[in-house]
Amino acid sequence: MLLGLVLLMCAAPCEPASEDNDASTVLGRGCGIPPEGVPVWNVSLETLPPGGQVQKGKKLVLICLATQGTGNITFSWYKGALGLTLGTKTQRSLTAKFEIPAVTDSDAEKYYCTADNGYRPSISELVSVTVRSPVSHPVLTLRVPGAQAFPGDVVELRCEAQSGSPPILYRFYLEDVILGSSSAPSGGGASFNLSLTAERSGNYSCEADNGLGSQRSEAVTLSVTGRRPAEDPCRNPPSPVPQVSNYINSAAPLQEQIVYENVNVVSGDEVYSLVYHTQQERQAAVDPQRTHTTDQDASAIYFKLKKASPADVDYEDAM
Incomplete structure (x- = not known):
């Protein structure tokens, strides 16, 4: 009965049973039911x-x-x-x-x-x-402390590829000799610091590599000056020169130095000016027994001036 019911439902698509076909084989032919086998x-x-x-x-x-x-x-x-x-x-x-x-x-x-x-x-x-993505051609930048490079200066070599999948390994060269390397795990650029010597003048370049092929930058020429000047007035400006008037007479054996201090009103209507007068004597050529070459005599002279008024503009010129 069961086999007859199945054949009725399947009608034409199903094959009739035979001596060599059992019910399970008939169910697997044309009735939309998977044949016997192993599922994926x-x-x-x-x-x-x-x-x-x-x-x-x-x-x-x-x-x-x-x-x-x-x-x-x-x-x-x-x-x-x-x-x-x-x-x-x-x-x-x-x-x-x-x-x-x-x-x-x-x-x-x-x-x-x-x-x-x-x-x-x-x-x-x-x-x-x-x-x-493979790296693009990197760009090399050299940064030195001043307008010129001197021995002992530290130069920063900056190499950067504008595109390329990370990580990127950068190598730095002087001519064809590798100086060092630096990596950028997240992409972007990398730097390398180098202490300069006179022998490190030449053409610098860098290389970028992320495993998909390497790219080399254009060369940048750096000249290292022989040595730094002993005194560079541009870097070390001189200290302000004190406003002191010096008078030297080369014909006389004595040197005079006169220093005028500030003019102050001490009390009342009186104005005082303090003047230092110093004499310096040169060594006498006719007295070889003397052991002291100079003899200084300094004295302070106070001048009592009249009452200060607006007309008294420059006391130094008046004296």
């Missing part, structure tokens, strides 16, 4: 290049694999958390591939795939794809 199981997604690291403009291959499953298997690939369908392929195989011929920055996403042989779909885990 343990689906995963892999990428080429491995690890999901692909260079911009290069080909990306998404490989969908099933550990087991029989019959024709339908594979589908999806992009992003919303599941944008990329493509579908049906074949009698446990593996299928989907290719993106030239990736762009927008292809940096999460991907997954499914496999179905009529029982139920099996879904892979999400796989992240990173699109990496």
